[in-house]
Amino acid sequence: xxxxxxxxxxxxxxxxxxxxxxxxxxxxxxxxxxxxxxxxxxxxxxxxxxxxxxxxxxxxxxxxxxxxxxxxxxxxxxxxxxxxxxxxxxxxxxxxxxxxxxxxxxxxxxxxxxxxxxxxxxxxxxxxxxxxxxxxxxxxxxxxxxxxxxxxxxxxxxxxxxxxxxxxxxxxxxx
Numbered sequence: 703x704x705x706x707x708x709x710x711x712x713x714x715x716x717x718x719x720x721x722x723x724x725x726x727x728x729x730x731x732x733x734x735x736x737x738x739x740x741x742x743x744x745x746x747x748x749x750x751x752x753x754x755x756x757x758x759x760x761x762x763x764x765x766x767x768x769x770x771x772x773x774x775x776x777x778x779x780x781x782x783x784x785x786x787x788x789x790x791x792x793x794x795x796x797x798x799x800x801x802x803x804x805x806x807x808x809x810x811x812x813x814x815x816x817x818x819x820x821x822x823x824x825x826x827x828x829x830x831x832x833x834x835x836x837x838x839x840x841x842x843x844x845x846x847x848x849x850x851x852x853x854x855x856x857x858x859x860x861x862x863x864x865x866x867x868x869x870x871x872x873x874x875x876x877x
Contacts, residue, residue, distance in 0.1 A: 722751050722752070722754075722755040723755060723758070723759075724752070724755040724756055724758075724759055724761075725759050726756070726759045726760055726761040728759075729752075729755075729756035729759060729761035729763065730761060732752070733770075734752075734767045734768075734770035734771040734774070735770040735771065735773055735774035736774060737752065737771060737774065738770065738771035738772060738773065738774025738775035738776075738777075738778075739774035739775070739777060739778050740774075740778075741771075741774075741775055741778075741779075742774060742775040742776060742777060742778030742779035742780075742784070743778040743779075743784060745779060745784055745787070745788045745793060745795065747775060747779075747796075747799075749768060749771045749772070749775070752771070753767075753768075776799060776800065779799065779800070780799065780800035780801065780802055780806055781806075782805060782806060782808075782809035783809075785797075785806040785807075785809040785810040785813065786809040786810065786812060786813035787813060788810065788813065789809065789810040789811065789812065789813025789814035789815075789816070789817055790813040790814070790816050790817045790820075791813075791817060792814065792817040792818070792821060795810050797810065812871075815871060816868065816871055819864055819867060819868045819871075820868070822864050823861055823864045823865060823868070826857050826860055826861050826864070827857075827861060829857055830854055830857040830858060830861070833850050833853055833854050833857070834854065836850060837850055837851070
């Protein structure tokens with residue numbers, strides 16, 4: 703009993719590693735549904751990687767393994783929390799996998815709004831900081847300094863507008 707628990711733990715640990723190499727025994731003892739649950743919560747469909755690693759070890763991954771993985775994966779992936787988080791991270795989200803498309807689309811869209819606004823703010827702030835650094839150059843003309851300062855003010859105004867828009871969004875959308 704202890705050895706099978708240890709073996710399961712080791713195989714899950716090895717599957718989690720970046721370089722995916724599995725023995726036939728690890729593939730056989732892998733809880734495919736649990737692996738799908740973990741990957742679904744992360745929003746990472748990795749079944750093909752596991753299948754390929756097991757094939758390299760001469761283990762045949764059949765439709766039962768795939769069905770278990772898919773069941774676990776979709777049980778987590780199609781939750782509003784995952785869709786919302788992936789939207790905020792501006793990550794890919796395949797809504798077509800889910801039966802509750804309308805619900806997860808709503809969460810994904812709300813998360814995406816936040817992610818896009820944060821990215822816009824970050825990009826504008828980076829441009830503003832680059833101009834501020836540019837102003838340190840001693841060889842700038844008065845005209846170049848004035849143009850840079852005007853642009854900095856435009857960036858700051860746009861950042862404030864985006865921050866106001868962001869603050870209007872409820873951060874705890876899921877609660």
